[in-house]
Amino acid sequence: AQTVTQSQPEMSVQEAETVTLSCTYDTSENNYYLFWYKQPPSRQMILVIRQEAYKQQNATENRFSVNFQKAAKSFSLKISDSQLGDTAMYFCAFISTGNQFYFGTGTSLTVIP
């Protein structure tokens, strides 16, 4: 069974600073994808970034980047130059051949002006 763990229920960061959100997962699969989704107060689920397990290069998307450590089964999200609009719940998610998403319990991020 796949599990996704986010050990930081809440985090805060000063505007313009950098913050890293942690995620670990457990799977016996070799081919899978990892995602970070953002859920602002509107409750919309917004894709932030994704990483294919077969790619060694860490994914980046503007101010968002990941540190993917496949052997350690770790997938952290780094947000640089934090903005007020980054305030949201962030979910780490895993998907493999079953096409079913497994979500972590989320990290609530608050960006402080």
Add this chain to the structure above:
Amino acid sequence: AAGVIQSPRHLIKEKRETATLKCYPIPRHDTVYWYQQGPGQDPQFLISFYEKMQSDKGSIPDRFSAQQFSDYHSELNMSSLELGDSALYFCASSSAVLAGGPYEQYFGPGTRLTVT
């Protein structure tokens, strides 16, 4: 760009009533997924459909059923509603062949169901 459409956005029902939630995927997406997110919870996978056939099943109660129609829209039917069914229900869609493949799901805005 077109996004996933869900209707209604809000729904209030009483216990033991029936509710139907609708989902219209992004054009050319062939796969639809349903998730339930309780208050303060992470989304839980309910069921998915690919090319109008059920492809995967998660923690969907027997009181719930779903289907995907020929135009790829999907409906989640919920009967004998219970207070615990109050949640945000997300639909997501993906494509098996387009860029991003089946592993990139785009979520709709959700339907907030309140059971009183």
